[in-house]
Amino acid sequence: MPEILEAEEARALIEARGLGREITTVDAPDAWYLKRGLTPRAARAVLPGRSFVAARRRGKQLFLDTDGVEDSGGPVLGLHLGMSGRVVIDGAAAGDPLRYASNRDMPEWHRFAVRFVDGGRLSLRDPRRLGAVELDPDEDRLGVDAIEITLAQLRSVVARSRAPLKAVLMDQARVAGLGNLLVDEILWRVGLDPARPANTLDAGEQARLARSIRQTLRTLGKRGGSHTGDLMAAREPGGMCPKDGAPLLRRTVGGRTTYSCPRHQH
DNA sequence: ATTGTGGCCTGCCCGC
DNA sequence: TGCGGGCAGGCCACAA
Numbered sequence: 001m002p003e004i005l006e007a008e009e010a011r012a013l014i015e016a017r018g019l020g021r022e023i024t025t026v027d028a029p030d031a032w033y034l035k036r037g038l039t040p041r042a043a044r045a046v047l048p049g050r051s052f053v054a055a056r057r058r059g060k061q062l063f064l065d066t067d068g069v070e071d072s073g074g075p076v077l078g079l080h081l082g083m084s085g086r087v088v089i090d091g092a093a094a095g096d097p098l099r100y101a102s103n104r105d106m107p108e109w110h111r112f113a114v115r116f117v118d119g120g121r122l123s124l125r126d127p128r129r130l131g132a133v134e135l136d137p138d139e140d141r142l143g144v145d146a147i148e149i150t151l152a153q154l155r156s157v158v159a160r161s162r163a164p165l166k167a168v169l170m171d172q173a174r175v176a177g178l179g180n181l182l183v184d185e186i187l188w189r190v191g192l193d194p195a196r197p198a199n200t201l202d203a204g205e206q207a208r209l210a211r212s213i214r215q216t217l218r219t220l221g222k223r224g225g226s227h228t229g230d231l232m233a234a235r236e237p238g239g240m241c242p243k244d245g246a247p248l249l250r251r252t253v254g255g256r257t258t259y260s261c262p263r264h265q266h
Numbered sequence: 267a268t269t270g271t272g273g274c275c276t277g278c279c280c281g282c
Numbered sequence: 283t284g285c286g287g288g289c290a291g292g293c294c295a296c297a298a
Contacts, residue, residue, distance in 0.1 A: 128277070128290085130274075162268090170292095180292085
């Protein structure tokens with residue numbers, strides 16, 4: 001996906017409009033889209049008759065809790081949006097249209113859906129099929145959620161790796177939720193070079209980075225998503241730094257296309 | 267063990 | 283207008 005901000009919008013949409021509605025049927029036309037052993041048959045066996053009772057999120061991963069037949073809770077449905085997925089409920093989609101994902105609504109792009117007794121539907125629309133649906137996902141695969149990362153948590157993450165700072169921040173097992181655009185924006189704002197070995201940050205840089213992560217997510221969240229950063233407009237070949245006008249550096253860091261300012265990011 | 271690379275899959279945009 | 287190439291905000295398996 002979309003990154004953590006779009007995942008949070010999807011979570012909020014589900015919380016607002018997807019809870020407490022009994023599921024009648026499961027549409028899983030794309031078995032490939034189901035991961036970690038989940039099959040269309042298994043999904044149809046466990047979901048109908050239940051309702052979602054909570055929508056949680058960690059990083060970019062969504063967890064939909066279901067009610068149990070008895071007191072014990074039902075299975076947890078895990079949704080991941082990949083690079084182009086969007087949650088759609090009764091025709092309303094969460095999040096602004098993504099730059100690299102068409103916002104058209106082709107029926108064949110709906111890879112997974114549940115229909116409710118009331119006639120509505122919760123669906124995952126994903127043109128590129130890089131998202132995923134699974135049952136009872138392992139929540140501990142993911143590191144600390146980026147939105148609420150503390151200085152102590154950030155310090156323990158960056159201090160023990162000499163990989164490029166950007167690669168460490170995008171490692172979902174360490175910090176969950178940051179993707180390519182958000183990391184470029186955060187590091188540009190705080191003035192840190194994405195290629196710096198993570199363990200070379202001094203205490204002051206660690207503190208500013210932790211604050212920048214929280215502040216940037218808060219600001220861009222209010223604006224409407226990961227693509228609303230101040231670096232975004234210049235994030236193209238030949239782009240100039242919006243802060244100081246220097247030509248931006250475009251390179252691959254951590255395996256991803258990376259834009260940074262050679263003048264103020266060190 | 268950690269880090270880096272390639273592949274997955276499809277849509278879109280650019281240049282010829 | 284049609285086509286090929288390259289690009290894309292994520293994740294995983296694998297190699298070094």
